[in-house]
Amino acid sequence: MKLITKISRYFFSNSILIFIVISAVLYFVIEYSINEETDEQLDSISKRTYQLLKSGEVKSLPPFIEISIVEHSDTIREFKNVQIYVIKDEGEEPFRQLTSFININGTNYKVIARISLLEKGNLLLSLLIAMMASIFLLLLILFFINRKVSKKLLKDFFDTLKKLETFSIKSGDQLKVNKSTIEEFEQLNRKLLFLSEKASSEYRSLKEFSEEMNHEIQTPIAVVKSKLELMLQTSDLSEENISLLNTALKNLSKLERINRSILLLNKLEHKDLFENSDINLSEEIKNIITTYDDFIESKNLSVSLSLNEDFSLNANQSLINILLSNLVSNAIKHNVRNGVIKIDLKNNELIISNSGQKPKVNTEKYFERFYKESGSTESVGLGLTIAKKICDLYDMEIRNEFSEGFHRFILRFPL
Amino acid sequence: MKILIIEDEIELVRSIIGFVGSDNYMFNYAFNYSDAVDKIGLYEYDCALVDLMLPDGSGLDLVKKLKKIQPKCGIIIITAKNTLDDKLTGLDLGADDYITKPFHLAELNSRIKSVIRRRNFEGNSEIVLNEVFINTEKREVKVNKKIVELTRREFDILLFLISNKERVLTKESIVEHVWADDSNAFDNFDFVYTHIKNLRKKLIEKGSRDYINSVYGIGYKFSLK
Numbered sequence: 001m002k003l004i005t006k007i008s009r010y011f012f013s014n015s016i017l018i019f020i021v022i023s024a025v026l027y028f029v030i031e032y033s034i035n036e037e038t039d040e041q042l043d044s045i046s047k048r049t050y051q052l053l054k055s056g057e058v059k060s061l062p063p064f065i066e067i068s069i070v071e072h073s074d075t076i077r078e079f080k081n082v083q084i085y086v087i088k089d090e091g092e093e094p095f096r097q098l099t100s101f102i103n104i105n106g107t108n109y110k111v112i113a114r115i116s117l118l119e120k121g122n123l124l125l126s127l128l129i130a131m132m133a134s135i136f137l138l139l140l141i142l143f144f145i146n147r148k149v150s151k152k153l154l155k156d157f158f159d160t161l162k163k164l165e166t167f168s169i170k171s172g173d174q175l176k177v178n179k180s181t182i183e184e185f186e187q188l189n190r191k192l193l194f195l196s197e198k199a200s201s202e203y204r205s206l207k208e209f210s211e212e213m214n215h216e217i218q219t220p221i222a223v224v225k226s227k228l229e230l231m232l233q234t235s236d237l238s239e240e241n242i243s244l245l246n247t248a249l250k251n252l253s254k255l256e257r258i259n260r261s262i263l264l265l266n267k268l269e270h271k272d273l274f275e276n277s278d279i280n281l282s283e284e285i286k287n288i289i290t291t292y293d294d295f296i297e298s299k300n301l302s303v304s305l306s307l308n309e310d311f312s313l314n315a316n317q318s319l320i321n322i323l324l325s326n327l328v329s330n331a332i333k334h335n336v337r338n339g340v341i342k343i344d345l346k347n348n349e350l351i352i353s354n355s356g357q358k359p360k361v362n363t364e365k366y367f368e369r370f371y372k373e374s375g376s377t378e379s380v381g382l383g384l385t386i387a388k389k390i391c392d393l394y395d396m397e398i399r400n401e402f403s404e405g406f407h408r409f410i411l412r413f414p415l
Numbered sequence: 416m417k418i419l420i421i422e423d424e425i426e427l428v429r430s431i432i433g434f435v436g437s438d439n440y441m442f443n444y445a446f447n448y449s450d451a452v453d454k455i456g457l458y459e460y461d462c463a464l465v466d467l468m469l470p471d472g473s474g475l476d477l478v479k480k481l482k483k484i485q486p487k488c489g490i491i492i493i494t495a496k497n498t499l500d501d502k503l504t505g506l507d508l509g510a511d512d513y514i515t516k517p518f519h520l521a522e523l524n525s526r527i528k529s530v531i532r533r534r535n536f537e538g539n540s541e542i543v544l545n546e547v548f549i550n551t552e553k554r555e556v557k558v559n560k561k562i563v564e565l566t567r568r569e570f571d572i573l574l575f576l577i578s579n580k581e582r583v584l585t586k587e588s589i590v591e592h593v594w595a596d597d598s599n600a601f602d603n604f605d606f607v608y609t610h611i612k613n614l615r616k617k618l619i620e621k622g623s624r625d626y627i628n629s630v631y632g633i634g635y636k637f638s639l640k
Contacts, residue, residue, distance in 0.1 A: 215495055218495035218516045218517060219424050219427070219495055219516060221516075221517045222424070222427055222495075222516040222517035222518065223424060223426045223427050223430070225517045225518075225519070226426075226427060226430030226431070226434070226517075226520050227426070227430060229430075229434065229519065229520045229521070229585075229588075230430050230433050230434055230520065232583045232585070232633070233434070233582055233583055239631050242630065242631045242632075242633050243631065243632065243633075245633070246585070246632065246633045249585060249587070250587070253587060256517055291594060291595045292594075292595075294568070294594065294606040294610075295594075295601055295603070295606070297606065298603055298605055298606040298609075299603075325595070329601070332601070333601065
């Protein structure tokens with residue numbers, strides 16, 4: 001729910017409540033004062049009637065004044081609300097009456113003075129309508145003002161939101177927010193700035209740490225590797241010892257590959273580290289296929305190339321080589337025996353497809369770090385992550401599809 | 416032959432000397448920049464291995480110095496950094512080759528030999544091992560003066576084995592040398608066996624002795640013994 005809706009809701013529900021209470025209070029106050037007024041009038045009418053009775057000039061004027069002669073006088077004056085037929089068959093009307101007794105020259109008179117309450121009801125009703133109309137109008141006006149003003153008031157807030165959306169901790173740029181004249185938003189901005197700076201600096205130090213660690217680890221790996229290889233040269237090794245050395249070397253080389261891949265991934269964060277040149281893609285692809293010919297043959301794969309010879313790309317040669325090598329070696333590794341590799345380079349699109357097993361998971365997962373589909377122990381699961389990163393670097397789109405027994409990696413180059 | 420190793424990790428220096436062997440080579444080493452400057456001024460070298468990251472200076476400056484003082488010395492840069500910029504700068508400054516840590520000792524050894532061959536013998540790019548004769552420039556192999564027709568890969572394997580003769584080479588190091596750096600990510604190196612089988616067959620057919628031995632499951636060794 002929007003803030004303004006929420007505020008308006010609270011505002012309206014409370015306004016209506018207050019309005020009901022005020023109306024009720026007002027109703028009773030006004031009714032009370034009208035009654036008081038009526039009673040006073042009845043009193044004065046009665047008094048006037050007595051005077052006229054004394055001079056004998058008065059007659060009954062039903063229903064407003066009724067005079068009758070009674071045997072016993074009463075001292076009680078009684079105010080009362082009654083319903084009276086003014087004209088026959090027209091229904092009753094409400095009246096307030098004052099019954100009083102007076103003794104004039106030995107005759108007991110009972111005087112009833114009445115005032116119609118019809119007007120009082122009308123008055124209250126119109127009062128109520130007026131109130132309702134004014135409160136409705138007020139709310140309506142407030143509603144529109146709210147809507148208009150909220151856009152203005154929340155502008156700073158939405159500005160900040162937009163800045164946050166585009167903010168990336170990786171880019172190394174500072175978060176920039178506009179100053180707000182509203183204290184709450186300014187407070188929010190200050191906190192966000194603080195938070196983003198802290199996050200950035202922590203991210204930086206973590207990154208530096210990981211990069212340093214990657215570098216530092218290279219030398220010990222190199223030493224261990226050289227010692228194991230030296231050990232391999234000793235003449236009196238048993239077959240068992242050689243096999244142990246072989247396993248150790250294989251795993252060391254895996255560690256080496258993981259480390260190297262992470263180094264590259266870290267480096268890929270910085271686009272400006274790479275110098276670009278025009279690269280003929282079909283040349284690159286053919287070179288890679290030649291490099292991997294024995295791997296292709298040992299699985300008895302058939303390769304079919306359909307390459308646009310003229311298509312070239314402005315990018316870093318080594319990175320494009322890594323990208324294509326990763327995709328091609330992927331197509332070899334995850335192929336079946338006697339399978340097929342098809343490479344199709346059209347304008348702005350490269351499709352590398354290979355026959356293979358149906359994927360066990362969503363193919364998007366292939367690009368995740370350390371994802372491994374098969375039980376292949378040699379691959380470390382970073383090749384496609386690197387491929388994706390390189391694509392990101394050059395605004396290329398990369399996706400994977402599987403259909404009819406074929407994996408397809410589709411690369412779309414920016415126009 | 417005199418080789419200078421400039422590298423701050425002493426254990427790596429020991430491994431290199433142990434592998435390359437002190438029978439045919441004299442080694443000198445420096446663990447830091449200033450030591451290296453002294454050693455460069457003192458002796459002449461056929462080949463220098465230069466680590467770019469030294470505790471007290473940059474190996475690139477040493478490459479410059481070496482080029483100036485000893486233009487005949489072959490230079491191989493060693494670095495933990497796999498950055499292309501350093502590689503290019505190093506090669507621009509006159510380094511002959513570039514190798515990234517961690518490397519196979521066999522790979523380094525073959526590069527040292529190749530650099531020394533190219534630098535010191537000025538055109539004399541021939542290796543003779545009994546009846547086997549190899550011209551690395553022309554990429555030509557003769558056994559008893561008869562040419563052996565080898566494929567590109569077979570020739571590369573043979574040269575790599577011979578550069579590291581009497582040493583056990585893992586299949587992985589052979590694949591990385593002959594095929595591609597990143598090919599060790601594959602888990603099937605059976606084709607190395609096929610190439611070596613063909614190579615042996617071709618050499619023996621021309622009358623060579625069988626010098627290439629397979630070492631259990633791990634790799635191969637070119638042995639004259």
